[in-house]
Each structure stands twice: as structure tokens, then as C-alpha cells.
Amino acid sequence: MRAERNLNAGARPDRRAPAAGDLAAVPYADDGALTDRDFERFRALVRDRSGIVLGPHKRSLLRARLDRRLRALALANFGQYYEYLTSGAHPDEVERFVNAITTNKTDFFREAHHFGFIAERWAPALRQAASRGGTRRLRVWSAACSTGEEPYTLAMTLLDAGLVPPEWDVRILASDIDTEVLGRARAGIYQAERVEPVPEPLRRRWFLRSRRDPGVLRVRPALQALITWKQINFIDEAWPVRGPFDMILCRNALIYFDRAGQRAILTRFQRLLKPDGVLILGHSESVLGLAEGFVNLGATIYRRAPGASV
Ligand SMILES: C[S@@+](CC[C@H](N)C(=O)[O-])C[C@H]1O[C@@H](n2cnc3c(N)ncnc32)[C@H](O)[C@@H]1O
DSSP states (O other): OHHHHHHHHOOOOOOOOOOTTOGGGSOOOTTOSOOHHHHHHHHHHHHHHHOOOOOGGGHHHHHHHHHHHHHHTTOSSHHHHHHHHHTSSOHHHHHHHHHHHOOOOOOTTTTHHHHHHIIIIIHHHHHHHHHTTOOOEEEEEEESOTTTHHHHHHHHHHHHTTOOTTTSEEEEEEEESOHHHHHHHHHTEEEGGGGTTSOHHHHHHHEEEOSSOTTEEEEOHHHHTTEEEEEOOTTSSSOOOOOOEEEEEEOSSGGGSOHHHHHHHHHHHHHHEEEEEEEEEOTTOOOTTTOSSEEEEETTEEEEOTTOOO
């Protein structure tokens, strides 16, 4: 744990000669620590670019993540990296910076009760309404979708619940601020162990095993065809989305924002939902005290109250 030792103890790193292609061996400059000033400046920059609020305990996390960028650019210290980012001359690096600071943990069928709700309560109600002349057009948004497990789980669940095109017009918008995870999501290629939470019948129906590498699975194009991928930053003034949505999932992303940021995002979601549209948040998130006009349907599942003005 070379990085931690350098940061916290202020000790000088070993000056090994770097081996070709061995980034880890590139030595730090003498002043390679993340100073208090650096930390405050990067925290402000992260917040400005993404809305993500990094508490003081995130210092070593930030350092570890930015350290990779420093080494990739062969910069001597964090001060230089800050200048590089804020000079206005390297927009690509600003994108990599944002990608580096996001936390992208996700899984297929993560918080499985949400998909149970969709399969057992939401989809049957929609089918029943459709049989009485209601709509067969569904618009769902997986906001902050990371590497794609969430929108693919959603797509499998909707189809498995009988909301099948062409009888049903189903579109899923999947978005994230992070362009790197979005690229991986769009590719739909996963290590077999990541796909293990997908029930066997769905795995057989919706994944192809790579001929070259049996440890790798690929999402079938027919499932991918339901999904549109977009980069969307929640703090941008304009979101390139067209509502209204029948359902918005925004799980495990609001936790990175302060209450004012959460309130602003929830208000915008509320405006984009149909009057009785459904909002699903992550397990430690809530609309409580942040947005009026939602009815709680169960664990972190809400329905926009039809009469609610937003
Ligand atoms: C922990 S992941 C959650 C993934 C998935 N929703 C789930 O629950 O499994 C949080 C995601 O929020 C995204 N995110 C962070 N800040 C964002 C912002 N300002 N706008 C949009 N997405 C953001 C991150 O890039 C990351 O992929």
C-alpha cells in the first residue's frame, strides 16, 4: 500500500526505476502527497462537475483514484494535475477525471425485491389496464445505470412479465454521467460470474456464451434493442430526455449528493413521471423530507400522487 504510506505519513516513496509498461513503478515526485489544499480544490471540482459531495473521510479514496490519472499523464504532483484539469485545454481529461471519481458498484438483480414488485404487481396491473383499453406504451428510465446490469435486469423482467413487443411498445432509457461505464454497458459483455444472479432460464434466454472464451457472456441483441444509452449528468441544466415516464429507477446514486442536490433531482424526476408513474430508489435512499406528492408503495418504491403539483 505504497500510496497510503506516502499520503498519510508523508514518507518519501522508493525511487525504483520504472519498468516499461509498469505504471505502478513510476516514482512519485518528492511532493507526491495530496495536500489539504489539493484535497479541498479537488473536492470543489468534483462537486462542481458532478454534484457528488466527498466527505473528509473520502480523502484516501480520492487520492487513490486520481493517482492513476497522475501516473497515466506522468505528472509529478496533484497540484500539476489540478492545473492540467482546470486549464480548459484538456476537456477529455475532465471526462476521465469524472469517470475516475464515480463509484459504479452494481449487480444483475441488485435489490431483487424491486424486480419482484415489477413482475408481480406493476406488470400485472398494466396488463389488466391494457385489456380494458389502457396504454401498451411503456417508457422506463434507468438513471445512473453504471455498467448496465440494472437496465438489462429491467428489460428481462419486463419481457418475462409478458410486456413483449410488438404488442407492447417498450423503451428503456439508460443513462449515467460516466462515459466509461456507459461504453461497457452498451457492449453488454460480462464475466460469467457477474451473470450468476440472473435466474437460469433468463440466462439461457438472454445471454450468449463467447465461443472464444467460455468465461464470458454477451447480452443478446434482442434485449439490447430495447435500450437507448445516453450520458446524462444530473446537475446539467437540460437533460436530453423526453418524458413522461411510466417508471424511473434511480438507485444508489442520490446518496452521493447533499440534500439540496437530492431535492433538485427528485423534483425533476417528479415532473418527468406520469401522474401515477413509479419512482424506485436505492435501499438507503428516500423521498422523505425531500419531495412531496409521492405515495409509498413499499421498500423504496413510490408512486407519484396523481393530484400532486410539481
Ligand atoms: C453505485 S452506482 C449505482 C448503479 C445502479 N443504479 C445500481 O443501483 O446498481 C452509482 C452511479 O451513479 C452515477 N452518477 C454519479 N454522479 C452522477 C451524476 N451527477 N449524474 C448521473 N449519474 C451519476 C455513477 O457514475 C454511478 O455509475
